[in-house]
Amino acid sequence: MKKKPKSLIKKFVLHLFAALFCIIAVVFLVFGIKGYSMYRDAVTAYPIPQMVSSIQSRENFVEYEELPTIYIDAVISVEDKRFESHCGVDFIAIGRAVWNDIKAMSFVEGGSTITQQIAKNQYYTQEKKLERKFAEIFTAIELEKYCSKQEIFELYVNTIYFGDGYYGIYDAAKGYFGKEPSELSDYEAIMLAGLPNAPSAYSPSTNPELAHSRMKIVLSKMVECDVITQEEAEVILTDGK
Template sequence: MEDHRFENHCGIDLIAIGRAMLTDIKEHSFIQGGSTITQQLAKNMLFTQEKKLERKVAEVFAALELECNYSKEDIFELYVNTSYFGNGYYGVREAADGYFGKTFSEFSEYECAMLAGIPNAPSVYSPNAVNESTARRVECVLESMVKNRIISQEQAYNIEMEQ
């Protein structure tokens, strides 16, 4: 959900950065992100969450370095194990246990889609929020998976019906 070109870029996504820059210039504020999963991992591991241009530039160089030294699989694993999922939960395993009291093998596909959508805005999308935003975020995750040909429209529909 966070980076649909993850498998194809070198740690930075110039298309996403350009889109974010145009939006930010238009709005005179840092309102849209263009960070890749690799950049987010670099930020989580090395930097503060402060939105400063200097940090963003350093994050780019750190992401390029991560991509040189780790496989995409390793980067993704580090990302899901260091991301904040809300309610004090860091890492997907801690979030899974904290929110659902289950292991991954016990997860429904709907619960997987819910977890995938949380890191973007944990306080809004966490299962504890139990609001329309959480359900809509799951729909967005499933729509993105269909759009990127990870699952079919029928599979997405069946997953939504699990809930």
């Protein structure tokens, strides 16, 4: 008795998925090994405790307690909404990013956490290569073992670029608004939270309209994460005008 066409098609599809799975597994294994070697070389040359201490000893280092709560909530909402619960790597975000990259046949999304961004910025280049991504992941996991979540957040906001030559939240608050980070208004804090995504494009001194548009995105993410209401978001936007 001949097999039905549907049965043959189903079998072909299953074999195809099995082959793709094997190919992906081999690719991940090869680049995972390369990434692990890259990670070991990086943290041996510049140990994580040394990196952390170097940043914490910088002039005008801003501690977690000095940051406005709304700024902390804004950064986490827009950059890494599962920051408080993951181990340094958000596998849900990575899975989504991998799927989107496969569909686009290009590296269009990274799925990096705040911890991974620190690892990338302090140890590796911005080059989009799989082995670098794996190295970043291994480094992020080790960083989470060494530092508390608050310390990791401090490292992030004290080192990221905010545009106009400002590195770190202290210089950005002073440079854009002439204030200490603790003195920022809700509007100013949320504006700064949105800048690191594209600091040159969203700089309020050169592109105030784009900066305001980016603020709306940050506020919508905060509403999605239930840290503010839609009404509170609208009040913040109105107060800043």
